[in-house]
Amino acid sequence: MKLSKKGEYALRALIELGIAQEVGRELVQVTELAGSKQIPIKFLEQIMVDLRGAGWVESRRGKFGGYRLRVPARSLPIGQIVRAIEGPLAPIGCVSQSAYEPCSCPDEDHCGLRMLMMDVRNAIAGILDRYTLADVVEVTLRKMRRDGLPLPYADSHVAPRPVAVPVSAARRRSAAAPASPIFPARLAPVEGLIKDLFEDYTI
Amino acid sequence: MKLSKKGEYALRALIELGIAQEVGRELVQVTELAGSKQIPIKFLEQIMVDLRGAGWVESRRGKFGGYRLRVPARSLPIGQIVRAIEGPLAPIGCVSQSAYEPCSCPDEDHCGLRMLMMDVRNAIAGILDRYTLADVVEVTLRKMRRDGLPLPYADSHVAPRPVAVPVSAARRRSAAAPASPIFPARLAPVEGLIKDLFEDYTI
DNA sequence: TCATACCCTACCGAAATAATCAACTATCCA
DNA sequence: TGGATAGTTGATTATTTCGGTAGGGTATGA
Ligand code: FES
Ligand code: FES
Numbered sequence: 204m205k206l207s208k209k210g211e212y213a214l215r216a217l218i219e220l221g222i223a224q225e226v227g228r229e230l231v232q233v234t235e236l237a238g239s240k241q242i243p244i245k246f247l248e249q250i251m252v253d254l255r256g257a258g259w260v261e262s263r264r265g266k267f268g269g270y271r272l273r274v275p276a277r278s279l280p281i282g283q284i285v286r287a288i289e290g291p292l293a294p295i296g297c298v299s300q301s302a303y304e305p306c307s308c309p310d311e312d313h314c315g316l317r318m319l320m321m322d323v324r325n326a327i328a329g330i331l332d333r334y335t336l337a338d339v340v341e342v343t344l345r346k347m348r349r350d351g352l353p354l355p356y357a358d359s360h361v362a363p364r365p366v367a368v369p370v371s372a373a374r375r376r377s378a379a380a381p382a383s384p385i386f387p388a389r390l391a392p393v394e395g396l397i398k399d400l401f402e403d404y405t406i
Numbered sequence: 407m408k409l410s411k412k413g414e415y416a417l418r419a420l421i422e423l424g425i426a427q428e429v430g431r432e433l434v435q436v437t438e439l440a441g442s443k444q445i446p447i448k449f450l451e452q453i454m455v456d457l458r459g460a461g462w463v464e465s466r467r468g469k470f471g472g473y474r475l476r477v478p479a480r481s482l483p484i485g486q487i488v489r490a491i492e493g494p495l496a497p498i499g500c501v502s503q504s505a506y507e508p509c510s511c512p513d514e515d516h517c518g519l520r521m522l523m524m525d526v527r528n529a530i531a532g533i534l535d536r537y538t539l540a541d542v543v544e545v546t547l548r549k550m551r552r553d554g555l556p557l558p559y560a561d562s563h564v565a566p567r568p569v570a571v572p573v574s575a576a577r578r579r580s581a582a583a584p585a586s587p588i589f590p591a592r593l594a595p596v597e598g599l600i601k602d603l604f605e606d607y608t609i
Numbered sequence: 610t611c612a613t614a615c616c617c618t619a620c621c622g623a624a625a626t627a628a629t630c631a632a633c634t635a636t637c638c639a
Numbered sequence: 640t641g642g643a644t645a646g647t648t649g650a651t652t653a654t655t656t657c658g659g660t661a662g663g664g665t666a667t668g669a
Contacts, residue, residue, distance in 0.1 A: 204407055204488070204530060206497040206523070208626070211509070214519050232646070241510030246628055252648070265635030266645045281522065285407070294409040306414070307444035313555065315546035316417050319484065319537060320409070322598035326529040327407060334522060343518035352516065395525035411658060435614065449659055455616070468667025469613045 210289045212242050213250050217284065219355075220260060221276045221340035228356040230269030257287055276340055277386045282331035292331060293324040300328070333390050334397065342400050413492045415445050416453050420487065422558075423463060424479045424543035431559040433472030460490050479543055480589045485534035495534060496527040503531070536593050537600065545603050 216236050223231045233251060237244045251270055254260045261273040286292060286301060293299035297306040297314075298321045308314045347354060392398035419439050426434045436454060440447045454473060457463045464476040489495060489504060496502035500509040500517075501524045511517045550557060595601035 204409065204492065204495050204497060206407065211498060211519070215511070218518055234646085240512060243628060245630090246626090248647075249628095249649085262647070263635085264633095264645095264647050266637065268635075268646050289407065292407050294407060295414060308418070309442055310555075313546060313549050313553070315421055315542040316414070318545060318599045318603070319533070319542055322596070322600055323530060323533050325598060326533055327526060330522070330526050330529055339518040339522055342521060343516060346516050350516070352513075393525070395528060396521045397525055400521065410656095437614080446659060448661075451615075452617085465615060466667080467613095467615045467665075469611095469669070471614050471667075473615090 204294060206285070207289060209246075209250060210285060212247055213254060213288045214281070214284060215240070215242070216247065216251065216270075217254065217259065217272075217279075217336055218339055218343065220270060220272050221336050222343065222354075223356040224272050224276070225340055225344060226354050226356050230263060230267070230271050231356065232269035236270070253288065259284075275386050276337035277335050277389070279336040280332050281334050281336065281339065282328060284336070285331055292327050293320065295320045298324045300324075330393055330395070333393055335387075335389070338389060338392075338397065342397055345400065407497060409488070410492060412449075412453060413488060415450055416457060416491050417484070417487060418443070418445070419450065419454065419473075420457065420462065420475075420482075420539055421542055421546065423473060423475050424539050425547065425557075426559040427475050427479070428543055428547060429557050429559050433466060433470070433474050434559065435472040439473070456491070462487075478589050479540035480538050480592070482539040483535050484537050484539065484542065485531060487539070488534055495530050496523065498523045501527045503527075533596055533598070536596055538590075538592070541592060541595075541600065545600055548603065 219236055220231060233244060233248050236242070236251075237247045251260065251262070255262055255270075259272065259274055259279060260270045262268065262270050282292060291299040291302040293302075295306060295317070296302070296304040297308070297311055297317055305311070306317075308317065311317055344354070392401055422439055423434060436447060436451050439445070439454075440450045454463065454465070458465060458473075462475065462477055462482060463473050465471065465473050485495060494502040494505040496505075498509060498520070499505070499507040500511070500514055500520055508514070509520075511520065514520055547557070595604055
């Protein structure tokens with residue numbers, strides 16, 4: 204039931220990019236994404252390539268280059284990210300919705316393990332498919348603001364060149380190009396920490 | 407978020423032993439546990455050694471030997487089994503209750519990923535720590551009876567020798583020897599398939 | 610004493626992980 | 640114009656884990 208380092212780094216990078224976007228920062232470079240956070244830079248680089256391949260981020264090369272989100276964070280459920288990077292959410296093949304495959308049990312319908320794991324899968328998917336990248340970003344920023352922490356990416360040195368130049372990507376890879384301009388509303392949160400934080404209106 | 411083959415086989419073996427116990431079968435041999443279920447015998451053998459090391463099963467050697475449960479199935483939460491075979495339930499070290507270890511994030515308290523994964527961990531643990539081996543066995547047997555299937559291990563050839571001879575294990579390894587004679591009651595089930603089946607009183 | 614079935618140790622190939630190295634490219638400034 | 644610089648991209652490699660084999664050793668009961 205483990206998330207691999209790759210998955211962890213990918214999610215953290217996407218969250219960081221979401222935060223950057225939220226506070227108005229144009230581009231963030233890999234060095235900065237990894238910086239101070241102990242993520243091995245070169246490893247993160249090749250993870251970013253995967254994320255670009257998936258169509259979720261775009262990059263600009265050369266000096267003052269970097270990455271930024273290519274899709275609205277609200278349209279990107281965490282479950283989709285995990286599935287793309289890590290594989291199916293289900294702990295066992297025979298209960299996977301997205302990638303079912305029969306296991307060796309003689310009778311799936313009367314397998315207690317299957318019933319149990321079905322419940323586990325639904326619990327996991329219930330959380331990861333309900334929250335989007337935007338939710339996680341929002342919850343992070345709210346907590347930071349509440350505790351009076353300085354927000355990251357607050358327009359540091361790299362800033363200017365105000366004109367939004369078209370960025371390199373999206374040429375070769377036609378990949379997933381969703382970008383429906385309508386942002387879906389936030390789904391109701393499930394029980395848990397995140398729900399508590401969303402409902403803490405003292406903030 | 408995957409369960410390894412080893413974990414899957416271990417759980418299936420324990421469930422089978424639980425069923426065997428429930429229908430009055432004394433011992434089940436590895437060949438039979440693996441038989442018809444495509445589990446590689448030699449692999450299962452060494453998994454059984456682990457289970458014995460954990461104190462959950464005991465074995466009798468020699469002709470007409472085999473395995474059986476050593477602890478009441480009701481006292482064995484699935485979560486414990488998974489933790490022992492697979493490691494912590496938490497998807498990420500910084501949200502593990504049983505094996506916490508800090509991750510490389512600079513500030514755990516304001517990490518959105520951590521909050522999210524905490525919810526996931528709690529959801530998983532909420533299921534796996536609530537149901538015991540006995541619950542899974544019961545749910546399996548109920549479904550089989552309801553559909554009129556023949557129960558397995560219905561006193562086949564190996565049966566007799568009614569005297570319960572003390573079995574080999576529990577000598578070298580002093581391991582976990584719980585065996586409180588009081589069977590804990592079943593905890594209230596959480597939402598899900600298993601709960602539905604438990605509440606289906608038409609059976 | 611023989612057959613059976615658990616027990617132990619070693620090994621192996623493949624895949625996933627984590628990280629490194631070596632190019633390549635866009636931008637800037639002289 | 641032509642490096643120099645800062646950054647991305649692709650290929651490669653070392654390490655560990657996973658899933659499984661193989662073979663012999665040992666206790667036990669018939
Ligand atoms: S049917 Fe998949 S574990 Fe039994
Ligand atoms: S604190 Fe563990 S992922 Fe951020």
